[in-house]
Every structure is written in C-alpha cells, then in structure tokens.
Amino acid sequence: MPAQMTTVRDATLALLRRLGMTRVFGNPGSTELPMFRDFPADFDYVLGLQEATVVAMADGYAQATRTAALVNLHSSAGVGHALGNIFTAFKNQAPLVVTAGQQARSILPFEPFLHAERATEFPRPFVKWACEPARAADVPRAIARAHQIAMTPPFGPTFVSVPVDDWDQPGEAIEPRTITTANPGDPAALDELAQALAGAERPALILGAGAARDGAWDAAIRFAEAHSARVYAAPFACRNAFPEDHRCFAGFLRASRQDIVAQLGRHDLALVVGGPLNLYHTEAPGPHVPEGLALWLVDDNPAVLSWAPCGRGILANSRSALETLAARATPGVRPAPAPRDPVAAPDGDRMIDRLAMHRIAALRPRESVIVEEAPSSRAAMYDLLPMLRADGFYTTASGGLGYALPASVGIALARPGERVIALIGDGSAMYSIQALFTASRLNLPLSVLVIVNHRYEALESFGRHFGLTKVEGTDLSGLDFCALAAGHGMAARRADTPEALDAALAWSFATPTPTLVEIVVD
Numbered sequence: 001m002p003a004q005m006t007t008v009r010d011a012t013l014a015l016l017r018r019l020g021m022t023r024v025f026g027n028p029g030s031t032e033l034p035m036f037r038d039f040p041a042d043f044d045y046v047l048g049l050q051e052a053t054v055v056a057m058a059d060g061y062a063q064a065t066r067t068a069a070l071v072n073l074h075s076s077a078g079v080g081h082a083l084g085n086i087f088t089a090f091k092n093q094a095p096l097v098v099t100a101g102q103q104a105r106s107i108l109p110f111e112p113f114l115h116a117e118r119a120t121e122f123p124r125p126f127v128k129w130a131c132e133p134a135r136a137a138d139v140p141r142a143i144a145r146a147h148q149i150a151m152t153p154p155f156g157p158t159f160v161s162v163p164v165d166d167w168d169q170p171g172e173a174i175e176p177r178t179i180t181t182a183n184p185g186d187p188a189a190l191d192e193l194a195q196a197l198a199g200a201e202r203p204a205l206i207l208g209a210g211a212a213r214d215g216a217w218d219a220a221i222r223f224a225e226a227h228s229a230r231v232y233a234a235p236f237a238c239r240n241a242f243p244e245d246h247r248c249f250a251g252f253l254r255a256s257r258q259d260i261v262a263q264l265g266r267h268d269l270a271l272v273v274g275g276p277l278n279l280y281h282t283e284a285p286g287p288h289v290p291e292g293l294a295l296w297l298v299d300d301n302p303a304v305l306s307w308a309p310c311g312r313g314i315l316a317n318s319r320s321a322l323e324t325l326a327a328r329a330t331p332g333v334r335p336a337p338a339p340r341d342p343v344a345a346p347d348g349d350r351m352i353d354r355l356a357m358h359r360i361a362a363l364r365p366r367e368s369v370i371v372e373e374a375p376s377s378r379a380a381m382y383d384l385l386p387m388l389r390a391d392g393f394y395t396t397a398s399g400g401l402g403y404a405l406p407a408s409v410g411i412a413l414a415r416p417g418e419r420v421i422a423l424i425g426d427g428s429a430m431y432s433i434q435a436l437f438t439a440s441r442l443n444l445p446l447s448v449l450v451i452v453n454h455r456y457e458a459l460e461s462f463g464r465h466f467g468l469t470k471v472e473g474t475d476l477s478g479l480d481f482c483a484l485a486a487g488h489g490m491a492a493r494r495a496d497t498p499e500a501l502d503a504a505l506a507w508s509f510a511t512p513t514p515t516l517v518e519i520v521v522d
Contacts, residue, residue, distance in 0.1 A: 208275010
C-alpha cells in the first residue's frame, strides 16, 4: 500500500476528530488493537478494568456533556460483559457510539477464536442501530451514521462491529453531516393544551429525566410560577429537572398505581414532561390516574407516548414545549401553591442513613453533583438531600446495578473543577468497584461515599412486600471498603459515629484527589 494512501483508521480518526469524539472509553482486546496503531496525541484513551464499567463511564460523560461518547469493546465476550450497562444507557437515553472488535474477515468462515457470531444481533434490543459494514471502506461511514442516530432523539447507544483487518485497508474521508433534531411540537396540539391549562383550577407538572436532558430547568420554573402549578418528580426519574427547595415543588411520585392516584388526587389536570408517569415496580389493580384528572404527556420518545396507558400525547422537545406553555399563561389566575412541609432532621446520634443524608446535605460543596445508586436509602435522600442545581443529579433509569460508581468517573471527566459525589450502597458498589482504579489514575475530584448496611437492604424490603420471613443471599458482612479503596490507589476513611462522619466528609470534600468514605449505618 502506498505510504500516502488513506487507511480506514486514518479516515475514522479524522471523522472522530471533526465530531469532537477524541476521548475513547475502552478495555482493549486483541481484535481492537490495530485501531490504535500510532494513536494520535490529541486523543485520550480512558481505561476501565471491565467492560460494564467502561460503558457506564462513557454514559455519564455523554449525559454530562450532552454529546455522544465513543466506547471501544472487545468482540462477543467484551460486549457480553457490557450488556447490563448498555441496557442502562438505552434506558438513560445516553448517546453512545459503541465499536467492538471482530475477527479478520478472511477467517470468519472457520468460526475463529474470539470472533463474534451474529455480532449486530447480540446487543439488540438495547441499541438503536447496529451494523457490521459489508466492506472495510464503509467503516467510517457506518460510524458517522451511528453518531447521527445516537444523537437523534430519543438519544441512545448505537453499535458498529469492525473486523480487525479493516483498519489498515484503503479508506476515504467522510464529512460529518448536521441534522436538526429538536422537535418544538405540533402548534395546534400545544394550543389545545394551553387552553386546557387555562381552564384548570389545580394543575400539576410532573417532570421526568427528559426535561433535564433537554435543558428545561429554567423553562420548568417559568411554567410552574406562571401557572401556579405544583411540581412533582416522575417515578424513578434518573435526572433532576426542578429545584427541590422551590415553593412549587411537591415531592416525588411513587411507582405504584394506588400511590400515583392518591398523590395526584388534589389535581384536575396533570402535565407529564420528559418521562413516563405510569412506571410501576409491582403489580396492583385499580385506575392509573384519579377519576376526573385530565392527563397530558410531552416527550421526545414516541415509545414512551405509545405505552402510556392513558392521556393525550404530544411528541416534542421538553424545553420548547414548556417555554411555549409558560408564555401562554395568564399570571395571577390561581394562588401560588403552599410549600410542602419541611422534613425534620433526624433526632439523636444513631448512625442511620437519614443522618448520613442530612450531614452530606449540610457539608457538600454548593456546586457539587450527586451520582446515586443506594436504592434502600433513596427515601432518606429524597427527604434530606435536596437537589438544588440544574444537572446536579444522575442515577440509573434501568434499575440495573453497577452504573453510578463508574458513571461518576465519566461525569467528573466531563465537569472539570466540580466536586462529584458518588453516593453508593455497599451492594451496588461491588458491581463496578473497578471504577476506583480509573478515578485514581485520572486523579479526579471525586468523593465516593459508600453507605454500608452489610446487606442488600432493598431486597430485604421486597421480601417483606412478598411476605417472606427470610430472604436468601442478602448478607454482605465482611466487606472492607477502605481496604478496597487502598488496593485501587485511593485514600479512604471509615465513619461509624456522627463525629467521625462529619470529619470524614469535610476531609473528602476538601481533598482535590479521589477519596472514599465508608459510612457504616445501623
């Protein structure tokens, strides 16, 4: 091959550079190595020690930057390891371009070692699009298309399988295209909704993660104040979209039919923006919404609108729709909603999760970001650790564990200079404990707070729901998170009294390098 000839690798790296995707999240395998021959100095390879960890780091980075992130995985085994967090990225609507190695084309007929059989089918249905290009020369074009699809609402992961011998084949430059994707919504439908709001006496606004993805924080505040609407967080919302100390904020909807009906019973109209309302965790009979409630839904994901059991749906960008509806309001028509009753701080000095949340709220830096995966302590977090800034909270939309700890690494990479706090249960932490290595290597300002209750408490709670007297496989006693942190190169402290907790939190939040605090609760 002439020295001046452009290779597939050259064309792909040039494309990635033009797309701004010069940070690669990966765990290398043999079939990926030729992609990184003469790796450019302006690219950055972020190493994760397991593929699920890699995908979650990229997911956090993509959400925090609102741009697609590039993930590089090994063929079948590596993609298999990553599938849990590919599923989470799909539910998070995180824009990822996932590339995976494949064995050389010339030996694929012989089922070679470490090849991927039916490579494009393996990650489905949790990728928006998957491709193994028919020709080596088509690899850059496939990656360009994967980027476009990942960044078209609803955002999500895409997948390209690349045979190992493609990278050194002749290629040609690909110019990225610009596609306008934000949907302002049907004007006639929004006009009808505006009229319905004008006639409502007690409107509610319910915000899902899509409102945060669309940057609708200010628009939601304007809407709530203009319409004197109570504002709720949608069930299991994985992002924060409204200041939780605002007088219009009414709290968090729970993921059950009876609770949703009870919580919305005071309202005659509810507008759900950016996420599902009827997201259930356990089955139950009864209506989906209170009798007489007019329900409207705005989302950029047609799938969410299609499976909603009731309500009028409008396909639209959350911010655009809320701005339009806020501008159509007549201020002063309704009295401002009374603020919800404050939650009392925990009494006494028992080391319980409510005390931990209260102290984290008191001591955290004002501009910090919370990345949470402590399911059994979520109620305490809702009550005592309010989210007060836009893009200040992230968690998993899928319910799968092993997301938040590595995602906090990706978010810290995306938000240089800001304190990121990973709030993790002890059971959750062990799903992706390898993320401590990457945080240490990158020297990120990350505080890892592990709530240690020595068991899978969320499962214990579900056991009580199902009437079990004993739940098998939930005992986690014996884990030593300070030792685990030290083994990954991270400083750590243990806190098992309120005094030790305050001292450890102050130390962690003031330390510019990554730290871990093991918070032992009753």
